[in-house]
Amino acid sequence: MSRLYEVMFIVRPDMAEEDVDKLIAGFSTSVTNGGGTVKSVEKMGRRKLAYLVRKFADGNYVLLTIEASGPVVLELERRLRVTEPVIKFITVRMDEEEKRLAKIKALRGTRRKMSAEPVAAEAPAAPATEATEPAQAAV
Amino acid sequence: MPEETQAKAPDSGAPQGQQSSGQGSGPGSGPGTGGPRGAGRPGGGPGGRGKFFRRKKVCKFCTEKIDAIPYRDVRLLQQFVAERGKIVPRRLTGVCTTHQRRLTRAIKQARNIALLPFATRH
Numbered sequence: 591m592s593r594l595y596e597v598m599f600i601v602r603p604d605m606a607e608e609d610v611d612k613l614i615a616g617f618s619t620s621v622t623n624g625g626g627t628v629k630s631v632e633k634m635g636r637r638k639l640a641y642l643v644r645k646f647a648d649g650n651y652v653l654l655t656i657e658a659s660g661p662v663v664l665e666l667e668r669r670l671r672v673t674e675p676v677i678k679f680i681t682v683r684m685d686e687e688e689k690r691l692a693k694i695k696a697l698r699g700t701r702r703k704m705s706a707e708p709v710a711a712e713a714p715a716a717p718a719t720e721a722t723e724p725a726q727a728a729v
Numbered sequence: 730m731p732e733e734t735q736a737k738a739p740d741s742g743a744p745q746g747q748q749s750s751g752q753g754s755g756p757g758s759g760p761g762t763g764g765p766r767g768a769g770r771p772g773g774g775p776g777g778r779g780k781f782f783r784r785k786k787v788c789k790f791c792t793e794k795i796d797a798i799p800y801r802d803v804r805l806l807q808q809f810v811a812e813r814g815k816i817v818p819r820r821l822t823g824v825c826t827t828h829q830r831r832l833t834r835a836i837k838q839a840r841n842i843a844l845l846p847f848a849t850r851h
Contacts, residue, residue, distance in 0.1 A: 598801070598842055640846035649843070653801070680842045682800070691796050 599679035600649040626658025786823025800838035
Protein backbone atom coordinates (compact mmCIF):
# COMPACT_ATOMS: atom_id res chain seq x y z
CA MET A 591 0.00 0.00 0.00
CA SER A 592 1.77 3.11 -1.20
CA ARG A 593 1.34 6.29 0.72
CA LEU A 594 2.34 9.81 -0.14
CA TYR A 595 4.94 11.43 2.11
CA GLU A 596 6.74 14.74 2.19
CA VAL A 597 10.21 14.63 3.64
CA MET A 598 11.89 17.91 4.37
CA PHE A 599 15.41 17.97 5.64
CA ILE A 600 18.10 20.53 6.33
CA VAL A 601 21.67 20.06 5.21
CA ARG A 602 24.60 21.91 6.77
CA PRO A 603 25.33 25.23 5.03
CA ASP A 604 29.03 24.50 4.59
CA MET A 605 28.36 21.64 2.18
CA ALA A 606 29.15 22.01 -1.51
CA GLU A 607 26.33 21.90 -4.03
CA GLU A 608 27.56 18.66 -5.62
CA ASP A 609 27.73 16.94 -2.24
CA VAL A 610 24.12 17.93 -1.56
CA ASP A 611 23.14 16.48 -4.94
CA LYS A 612 25.04 13.29 -4.11
CA LEU A 613 23.15 12.99 -0.84
CA ILE A 614 19.82 13.49 -2.55
CA ALA A 615 20.71 10.90 -5.18
CA GLY A 616 21.65 8.49 -2.42
CA PHE A 617 18.32 8.93 -0.67
CA SER A 618 16.40 8.62 -3.93
CA THR A 619 18.08 5.31 -4.75
CA SER A 620 17.28 3.96 -1.30
CA VAL A 621 13.63 4.82 -1.90
CA THR A 622 13.50 3.26 -5.35
CA ASN A 623 15.33 0.17 -4.10
CA GLY A 624 12.62 -0.32 -1.54
CA GLY A 625 9.96 -0.16 -4.22
CA GLY A 626 8.87 3.44 -3.88
CA THR A 627 8.89 6.36 -6.28
CA VAL A 628 10.36 9.79 -5.83
CA LYS A 629 7.70 12.18 -7.09
CA SER A 630 9.72 15.38 -6.87
CA VAL A 631 12.85 16.90 -5.42
CA GLU A 632 12.80 20.56 -4.54
CA LYS A 633 15.85 22.35 -3.32
CA MET A 634 14.52 25.28 -1.38
CA GLY A 635 17.94 26.84 -1.05
CA ARG A 636 19.66 28.40 1.89
CA ARG A 637 17.46 29.87 4.59
CA LYS A 638 18.09 31.42 7.94
CA LEU A 639 17.03 29.03 10.68
CA ALA A 640 14.62 30.22 13.33
CA TYR A 641 16.92 28.92 16.07
CA LEU A 642 20.43 27.51 16.31
CA VAL A 643 20.66 23.89 15.27
CA ARG A 644 24.02 22.29 16.07
CA LYS A 645 25.47 25.79 16.24
CA PHE A 646 24.40 26.60 12.64
CA ALA A 647 22.38 29.74 11.96
CA ASP A 648 21.32 28.84 8.42
CA GLY A 649 20.91 25.72 6.34
CA ASN A 650 20.11 24.22 2.98
CA TYR A 651 16.48 23.08 2.80
CA VAL A 652 15.51 20.15 0.59
CA LEU A 653 11.99 18.82 0.03
CA LEU A 654 11.39 15.29 -1.24
CA THR A 655 7.94 14.08 -2.21
CA ILE A 656 7.82 10.32 -2.06
CA GLU A 657 5.28 7.63 -2.75
CA ALA A 658 6.26 4.56 -0.80
CA SER A 659 5.23 2.06 1.84
CA GLY A 660 5.95 2.33 5.55
CA PRO A 661 9.18 0.29 5.82
CA VAL A 662 10.77 2.25 2.99
CA VAL A 663 10.15 5.49 4.84
CA LEU A 664 11.50 3.96 8.02
CA GLU A 665 14.69 3.07 6.19
CA LEU A 666 14.94 6.56 4.71
CA GLU A 667 14.51 8.14 8.13
CA ARG A 668 17.19 5.88 9.57
CA ARG A 669 19.56 7.00 6.84
CA LEU A 670 18.70 10.65 7.43
CA ARG A 671 19.39 10.26 11.12
CA VAL A 672 22.75 8.63 10.47
CA THR A 673 23.96 11.00 7.73
CA GLU A 674 26.17 13.58 9.34
CA PRO A 675 25.43 16.62 7.09
CA VAL A 676 21.67 16.34 7.66
CA ILE A 677 20.91 18.35 10.79
CA LYS A 678 17.11 18.15 10.89
CA PHE A 679 14.34 16.32 9.08
CA ILE A 680 10.60 15.92 9.22
CA THR A 681 8.33 13.42 7.46
CA VAL A 682 4.72 14.35 6.91
CA ARG A 683 2.11 11.98 5.55
CA MET A 684 0.19 13.66 2.76
CA ASP A 685 -2.18 11.11 1.21
CA GLU A 686 -5.12 11.74 3.52
CA GLU A 687 -4.70 15.46 2.95
CA GLU A 688 -4.60 14.94 -0.80
CA LYS A 689 -7.74 12.81 -0.68
CA ARG A 690 -9.55 15.50 1.27
CA LEU A 691 -8.43 18.24 -1.12
CA ALA A 692 -9.46 16.18 -4.14
CA LYS A 693 -12.86 15.61 -2.54
CA ILE A 694 -13.36 19.34 -1.96
CA LYS A 695 -12.33 20.16 -5.53
CA ALA A 696 -14.68 17.52 -6.92
CA LEU A 697 -17.51 18.90 -4.79
CA ARG A 698 -16.80 22.40 -6.04
CA GLY A 699 -16.71 21.18 -9.62
CA THR A 700 -20.11 19.48 -9.41
CA ARG A 701 -21.68 22.42 -7.61
CA ARG A 702 -20.58 24.86 -10.24
CA LYS A 703 -21.82 22.65 -13.08
CA MET A 704 -25.29 22.33 -11.57
CA SER A 705 -25.63 26.06 -11.02
CA ALA A 706 -24.17 26.97 -14.43
CA GLU A 707 -26.90 25.37 -16.55
CA PRO A 708 -30.06 27.07 -15.21
CA VAL A 709 -28.22 30.42 -15.07
CA ALA A 710 -27.28 30.06 -18.73
CA ALA A 711 -30.87 29.23 -19.65
CA GLU A 712 -32.25 32.13 -17.64
CA ALA A 713 -29.78 34.71 -18.93
CA PRO A 714 -30.88 34.72 -22.56
CA ALA A 715 -34.54 34.52 -21.51
CA ALA A 716 -34.37 37.32 -18.95
CA PRO A 717 -33.01 40.12 -21.17
CA ALA A 718 -35.66 39.26 -23.78
CA THR A 719 -38.51 39.73 -21.31
CA GLU A 720 -36.88 42.78 -19.75
CA ALA A 721 -36.56 44.41 -23.15
CA THR A 722 -40.25 44.00 -23.91
CA GLU A 723 -41.51 45.09 -20.47
CA PRO A 724 -40.03 48.63 -20.32
CA ALA A 725 -41.31 49.22 -23.86
CA GLN A 726 -44.86 48.38 -22.74
CA ALA A 727 -44.45 50.43 -19.52
CA ALA A 728 -43.26 53.46 -21.52
CA VAL A 729 -46.32 53.21 -23.76
CA MET B 730 -3.98 42.20 12.44
CA PRO B 731 -3.90 45.41 14.51
CA GLU B 732 -5.06 47.31 11.43
CA GLU B 733 -8.04 44.99 11.07
CA THR B 734 -9.24 45.50 14.61
CA GLN B 735 -8.84 49.26 14.44
CA ALA B 736 -10.81 49.43 11.22
CA LYS B 737 -13.64 47.43 12.79
CA ALA B 738 -13.63 49.47 16.02
CA PRO B 739 -15.81 52.27 14.56
CA ASP B 740 -18.44 49.63 13.74
CA SER B 741 -18.89 48.64 17.36
CA GLY B 742 -19.11 52.33 18.14
CA ALA B 743 -16.93 54.36 20.54
CA PRO B 744 -14.98 51.60 22.20
CA GLN B 745 -13.44 54.16 24.54
CA GLY B 746 -16.85 55.09 25.91
CA GLN B 747 -17.83 51.46 26.33
CA GLN B 748 -14.66 50.65 28.18
CA SER B 749 -15.19 53.29 30.84
CA SER B 750 -18.85 52.39 31.31
CA GLY B 751 -17.99 48.71 31.54
CA GLN B 752 -15.54 49.28 34.32
CA GLY B 753 -18.01 51.43 36.18
CA SER B 754 -21.06 49.20 35.86
CA GLY B 755 -19.42 45.83 36.52
CA PRO B 756 -18.65 45.78 40.22
CA GLY B 757 -17.52 42.22 40.76
CA SER B 758 -16.48 40.80 37.42
CA GLY B 759 -15.86 44.07 35.56
CA PRO B 760 -12.60 45.42 36.94
CA GLY B 761 -11.24 41.95 37.38
CA THR B 762 -11.70 40.75 33.81
CA GLY B 763 -12.56 43.93 31.93
CA GLY B 764 -9.73 46.10 33.20
CA PRO B 765 -6.64 44.17 32.24
CA ARG B 766 -8.35 42.75 29.14
CA GLY B 767 -9.44 46.19 27.99
CA ALA B 768 -6.01 47.63 28.57
CA GLY B 769 -4.32 44.76 26.84
CA ARG B 770 -6.34 45.22 23.61
CA PRO B 771 -5.60 48.68 22.22
CA GLY B 772 -8.47 50.13 20.21
CA GLY B 773 -10.48 46.97 19.67
CA GLY B 774 -13.28 44.85 21.03
CA PRO B 775 -16.44 45.78 22.90
CA GLY B 776 -14.56 47.13 25.87
CA GLY B 777 -14.90 45.97 29.42
CA ARG B 778 -18.18 44.02 29.12
CA GLY B 779 -16.73 40.55 28.86
CA LYS B 780 -20.05 38.74 28.36
CA PHE B 781 -21.13 40.80 25.36
CA PHE B 782 -21.29 39.23 21.92
CA ARG B 783 -18.06 40.02 20.11
CA ARG B 784 -18.33 41.72 16.72
CA LYS B 785 -18.55 39.16 13.92
CA LYS B 786 -14.95 38.35 13.10
CA VAL B 787 -14.76 36.05 10.11
CA CYS B 788 -12.36 33.18 9.64
CA LYS B 789 -9.76 34.16 7.08
CA PHE B 790 -9.50 30.62 5.74
CA CYS B 791 -13.22 30.15 5.29
CA THR B 792 -13.71 33.39 3.38
CA GLU B 793 -10.69 32.99 1.14
CA LYS B 794 -11.45 29.29 0.70
CA ILE B 795 -7.93 28.19 1.59
CA ASP B 796 -8.20 24.42 1.91
CA ALA B 797 -4.74 23.33 2.95
CA ILE B 798 -2.48 24.99 5.49
CA PRO B 799 0.98 23.66 4.72
CA TYR B 800 3.76 23.97 7.27
CA ARG B 801 6.02 25.30 4.49
CA ASP B 802 4.04 28.49 4.03
CA VAL B 803 5.86 30.57 6.65
CA ARG B 804 4.38 33.90 5.62
CA LEU B 805 0.84 32.65 6.15
CA LEU B 806 1.69 31.04 9.47
CA GLN B 807 3.52 34.10 10.79
CA GLN B 808 0.27 36.08 10.72
CA PHE B 809 -1.06 33.82 13.47
CA VAL B 810 2.06 33.79 15.61
CA ALA B 811 2.71 36.51 18.19
CA GLU B 812 5.93 38.45 18.60
CA ARG B 813 7.33 36.07 21.15
CA GLY B 814 6.57 33.08 18.95
CA LYS B 815 3.38 32.00 20.75
CA ILE B 816 0.34 30.83 18.80
CA VAL B 817 -2.39 33.48 18.91
CA PRO B 818 -5.72 32.24 20.34
CA ARG B 819 -8.64 32.09 17.95
CA ARG B 820 -10.73 34.57 19.89
CA LEU B 821 -8.24 37.23 18.79
CA THR B 822 -7.81 36.16 15.18
CA GLY B 823 -11.37 35.02 14.51
CA VAL B 824 -10.36 31.71 12.98
CA CYS B 825 -12.88 28.89 13.13
CA THR B 826 -12.16 25.76 15.16
CA THR B 827 -11.26 23.34 12.34
CA HIS B 828 -8.87 25.79 10.79
CA GLN B 829 -7.35 26.72 14.13
CA ARG B 830 -6.60 23.05 14.76
CA ARG B 831 -4.97 22.65 11.35
CA LEU B 832 -3.09 25.90 11.84
CA THR B 833 -1.76 24.75 15.21
CA ARG B 834 -0.59 21.49 13.69
CA ALA B 835 1.17 23.33 10.85
CA ILE B 836 2.82 25.80 13.23
CA LYS B 837 4.12 23.00 15.42
CA GLN B 838 5.47 21.18 12.36
CA ALA B 839 7.12 24.37 11.16
CA ARG B 840 8.68 24.89 14.58
CA ASN B 841 10.16 21.41 14.44
CA ILE B 842 11.85 22.07 11.10
CA ALA B 843 13.21 25.48 12.25
CA LEU B 844 10.96 27.53 9.98
CA LEU B 845 9.36 29.18 12.99
CA PRO B 846 10.94 29.75 16.39
CA PHE B 847 9.74 28.07 19.55
CA ALA B 848 10.29 31.25 21.56
CA THR B 849 11.95 34.54 20.77
CA ARG B 850 13.31 37.39 22.86
CA HIS B 851 15.63 36.31 25.63
